[in-house]
Amino acid sequence: MKKTISSALSLIIILSSILIIFTFNTGKAEAAVFSISSNRLFKDPSPNKPNTFYFVGMVYYEVWKNSGGSWTGAGHHPDSVVRKVDGGTYEFTFGTNRKIKSIEVKQFDFNWTHANATFQTSRTGELKDKSQEYYQGATSIVNYNNYEKTPVSGLGTNKAQKAVYVQNGVLTAKNRIDRKLEEQVENDQVFAPGVEGYRYYFPTLFTIELEPDEGMAIIQHFDTKGNSLNGIDG
Secondary structure, eight states: OHHHHHHHHHHHHHHHHHSBOOOOOTTOOSOSEEEEEGGGSEEOOOTTOTTEEEEEEEEEEEEEEOTTSOBOTTOOOTTOEEEEEEEEEEEEEOOTTOOEEEEEEEEOOTTSTTHHHHHHHHSOGGGGGSOHHHHHHTBBSSOOOOBOOOOEETTTSSEEEEEEEEEEEEOOBTTOEEHHHHHHHHHOOOBOTTOEEEEEEEEEEEEEEEOOOTTOOOOOOBOTTSOBOTTOOO
């Protein structure tokens, strides 16, 4: 009898280790703070914008359904509206001689003139394993250019941070990412029957403007009425 019970317990343990039901952190970004160095920023090629740089951050939201048929976490599911998508905090760092003037965010437009160049520059190194089409297909098809206004810390220095939150993001995409399938193929994970997992992206364009480079600031003089004195012999 004891041998039978022991064998049964062993079988349960084995089955439990095989039929893994993953509890992923739905809706959370890959890290609390994303540190972005200046070599991952695309510099605006226009001579009128010598201090403007761009970066695309891949904000996303992930939903999972367990084997019991319930959507985990906040209960969001495909096609639902997420009141607040937490994209994490982005930290940008430049050389010690540069000072950050402003950081603004908005929805990334894949048809924008500098979209491809910005994407390729931003997604370097280990981030190159996924193509632009991968992210574009999984991007929410509903306009999400509705970001919570968050302060930028570190303005006036060479390092600044900004938290990103997409408001009322809709979980609908042309080609949502099947996270269960990815885990099975890439990591040999095994799931219990009925488990589902999907990821939706909200690509975000960061526009970072720097103060004029030291020694290159343009100095202009005006009289008390606001008239320019440039070009007038003193």
